[in-house]
Amino acid sequence: MFNDKKITHQQHGFSLVEVMVALLIFMVIMLGLAQGEITALWTQSRNIFRDEALRLAEDELSRLKGEQFSLSGTSAALTPASWSAPQDVVVRMRRGNFTFARSIQITDIATDATALKRIEVTVGWNHGSNATLLEPTKLNNQTSLSTIIVRGD
Incomplete structure (x- = not known):
């Protein structure tokens, strides 16, 4: 009379919901990796x-350190002055020519x-979309190097 056979469900794959959840997790991971x-x-x-x-600043700093600074005479390049007007320096880099601006300041800090x-x-x-222009170069990114030289007599 009664059939005691148990009905069993055998799953032979993934349901659509499982696939969608797996794709959602994969998408979130890939977006994080892309970012x-x-x-x-x-x-x-x-x-x-x-x-x-930095290379351009080092080159100019090395050139100025080589200028004459002694009792017998000091180079005009080492005359104390506030920031010079930015001088454009065009550099060939990987993706083309880029313009950098270089400015120099010389200060006397002599003691007795x-x-x-x-x-x-x-x-x-x-570089980038930063609209803030920085002094003295009047560009939106900059780096500085400085040194102190002593008179060589």
Whole structure:
């Protein structure tokens, strides 16, 4: 009379809901990875510009340190002055030519015992959408290097 056979359901695949949940989790993970990759590329690009700006500042600082500064005469390049007007420097980089602006300030910091000059070189560049223009280069990114030289007599 009664059939004691138990009905069993055997599952041979995934349901549509399981597939959709798996795809949603995969999409969230991939979006996170894509955002991380975009951030890494942006940071690398900023570092390339910063490294080039530092190289330009180091070159100018080395040139100025080599100028004559002694009792017998001091080079006109080492005349104390406030920030110079930004000078454009065009550099060929990976994706084309880019313009950097370089500004120099020389300050006398002499004491009774020694004659010293402080040389500061600032290099600026435009990168990104930051609208804030920084002094003295009047561009939205910049880096500075400085040194102090003593009179060599």
